[in-house]
Amino acid sequence: MKQPRASSMAWLQFSRLSLRHARKAPWSTLALLSIVALGVAVFFSIRLANRAAVQGFQLFSTSLSGEAEARISAPGGSLPMDQLPELRSHFGSLPVTLLPVLEATASLPGTGQDGDGFDAEQVAVIGLDLLALRNLIYVREQAQYEAEASEEWARVDFGSQTQIHLTKALADQLLVDTGDSFPVILGDTLHRLQVQTVLHPTEFQVGASEKLILMDLPGLQSVLGLEDRVDRVEVILPEGKQRAALRKRLSAALQSLPTDRWAVDSSGNATSSAESMTEAFRLNLTLLSVLSLVVGLYLILQALEAAVVRRRSEIGVLLALGFERSWIRRAWLVESLVLGLLGSSLGLALGWLLAQAAVQAVAQTVNALYVSTTAEAAAWHSGDAALAFAIGVCAALLSGWLPARDASRSAPVQVMRQETRGGGIQLLDQARFGWLCLALGALFYPLPALELGETLRFPVFGYLAALCWMIAAAILCGHLFAPMARALHSLSDRSPAWRLTLSQLRAPTGRHKLTVAGLVVAVGMAASMDILIHSFEGSVTKWIQHSLRADLFIAVQGIENASNRNRISEETWRHMAADPQVSHLVVGHIHEQAFQQQSTFVVGLRGTGGDVMANFLWMNEPPSGFSLGDRTADGAIQVLISESFGNRFQLQVGDEFNLPSPSGVLPLHIVGRFADYGNERGSVVMDGEELSRLWKDSRGLNVAVTLKEGADLGLVRGRWMQEYPGLAIRSNRMLREEVLRIFRETFSVTHALKAIGILVAVAGLALALFSLLIDRRQQLQTLRELGFTRKGIRHAVSSEGLLITMLGLLGGLLLSLGMGSILIFVINRQSFGWTLSYRLPWWSMALLAGGVLLAGWVTSIGVAQWGQRLKGEISE
């Protein structure tokens, strides 16, 4: 007799049975599809949003000048104008165009959410040599610029220093057109700029919504008081047949530039530098999106398992008819595959839509923490789509594998009347594997971060330790069912419902263990995040109390954006210092500085009185008598470093290192280390006066003002707000509140993830209870025959659910103690370099426990309500 082909039989089962089941239960089919789709969508959207944020940075840099061959800047920051003739001479007869660029930011007064201007919206301002730029149109091929744009460029005129050109997107936002004027804050001063040209987007891409102001270079330099310098010089080659040959010559010329004076960034480096700067951030987001897939995987696994249980009699019939077990397994895998294919396709579409919303949030964070990005929309990326699709399909197959195996092990219908107890993952029965994971976690715990490339240190062993402990807790908790049932044995005598419940837990099934594992992991992750946040908040509060002691804190409007380039002029802060109500003030001069190919900050503090050093929360206090500005015997500047700086660059107190500056390389000697939770890139602190001299910039980023005793803080603030409309002024209390608000907002995503985790675990509990009850429907019938009331059955089932929840909760809370320690002492320290003190958030953990118990109890009651009506076998 001819043997039927396994694949055709699996297909028969899928098409004749599975599809019909799906059609008969459209809502549960849709729910399953949605779970896969949502997991894929979150992963895909976060990838697209990340990509758009970094892409936005690239567009910001290149869209006006076209694609430059290279960018030249000074290693210590800005480039003095008087170096330009010398720079040009290095290129000899090469027909390159050198385009000096000054970048600035303009804050839009009256925007922002906090009302006091610190988070005012900002737009990029680019100062260019417009004459050179207009000539570029004739140097480069016409195809580079579309006709309309070229005409606009040709019309660009130089006008006065307050006449500007702005993009269509910005003009639309500000509701201005050619000839109109609008207010902006440049430097620390309010200016009215007049629109000379509205620049239309040159092509349909993300940059179409870019908001930029273009000014003539001398005009912007004059407004900012930076007449003698630019940020960079762009090197542009003419188009034409000789371009390839010219590029070779240019490359040679660039290589011959003295590196101590000029730094060369080839085309594309800007993006990669933005990429490397945000790498850790993007990695964390990717990890979070993978987490959503894992969570989805758990739900799919539970849901498919429930489907196997529901259809066990059908499988039994197929086996009795002669189906081979491998055919059954294959058919279930086909079902998972189809689920994965359809769900992932749906997920890609949903992900693309989600990305459009997510890109705003991601760009906002990138703007606040790292670099300026103009991204407002995410473009489709086939590579990311393929990756998300593949991961979605694999996740569905992986989560379908266990139920498929379970299905193929079903008993033929002849023996199905005998009770079956099973389901779940066999691995969860292996206590020894649990202990092994626990030990492995302890081994990984003390290992240092892994160096991934030159700039990224990734706490891979911290994550591995967390993973090991999660697996260990998930496995070992399943083995606590029997001891728990024994401990509660006395309840058995109290009621038959308790006896029944405890008897179920005395010999738990794999499904019990899988459910408790889900709860342990969800509660463990949620509570450990609580521990991290609480410890963080405690440390930050302590730091604020030390660092924020002045009465008023002043910065230019929009300063909360990391790329804001506006500063408070020397004239302004000196004027403030001379105010009769002011006791003393501290000016913070801050410059972003490249050091060992990474971006960090150099800070100068200049006090007009008081003790500047009293504002630090010390990790290593400098020797008594030390004051900023001191030098070592051999002339090295004595500096303080933040903890993050020390960890990032592996430097400690007593070490010496060289830092590039506009005045040449500086030898520095570290004498103290302080905590700084406001900045993960690290900072070097030196005397403000010295920094102003070396960096040739006396402007301040912020000013902390201490008023004389008896001075009216409100009056001074009000007066200065009138006098300096370009400045944002906060009182001590307002600033502290704001810092904590930002801190809490930073973790709002975490709270959302926490809630999702708990919801999923509770949904897992519901699915598990459904499956258990369907498995036990004959037992339920027996219980009714024995005289159990519906209430009794409800009590038994809900108690079982509640005890599973309690065990999951207990295991999760224990896990969170260890995970919290990994987050605080390993992952946080290796990622951000911050030391936090371990604090348990009793209230928050109690609330979490209460919430989980309540959710578990309500879910159990709901399932029990359904279960009490579940019929046994149909009577003849």
Next chain:
Amino acid sequence: MDLTLQAQSPSQSPSESSPVCRVEHVLKSFDQVQVLRGVSFSIQEGERVALMGPSGCGKSTLLNCLSGIEEVDDGRIYVGQTELGSASSEARAGLRRSEVSTVFQFFHLLPTLTAEENIEISLQLQGGFSATERKDRVQELLEAVGLPDRAAAFPETLSGGERQRIALARAMAHRPRLLLADEPTGSLDSVSGSRILDLLEELCAKHRIAMLLVTHSEEATRICDRCLRMQDGRLVGEA
């Protein structure tokens, strides 16, 4: 509390007592399929009645209606003085805890409970016993069914005959007035089946428990006082 399974006088004949259950013109259908079509009969105290008929004729449905698990569409069923149609779900569950017991073809022991716990839960459901009283009663029942040494065994470790004896002990635990037996020997070999029938006869006679025994086996009718025959949802004869 009297802990012994006291038997009423075996000399008292079934016909002299009032009926333990009375079925009057019962109709029952599932999805427009008429399963019971006007069934009427009664069973006296201590009387053992066999119910025979081909598969699908409605025997098990009738048993479920008698235990109050299923509700009838029309007609009346009395268990003692209680008319099941007018009794609430809770009241019917209460009857199953005190007046009516069922033994099944596939035993239906609760797999997570030991043999003694399976029996004890029935007493616990009835209520009114202390833990010690329950233990004593369980021990007595285990001895009565010949399995005093299997108290701590889980159902999966028991043979089919042993499982049915434990199921019988569980059914007898609260001394019901009516025992419904749904093919209790259907899953057993002939020797074990015969022992179960002997045990059923002995226990029912000893405690004057009325029994309705659904069976396909002519051999099983030997322990019954009379035999009802059913076909297509109707009683078609009595022997």
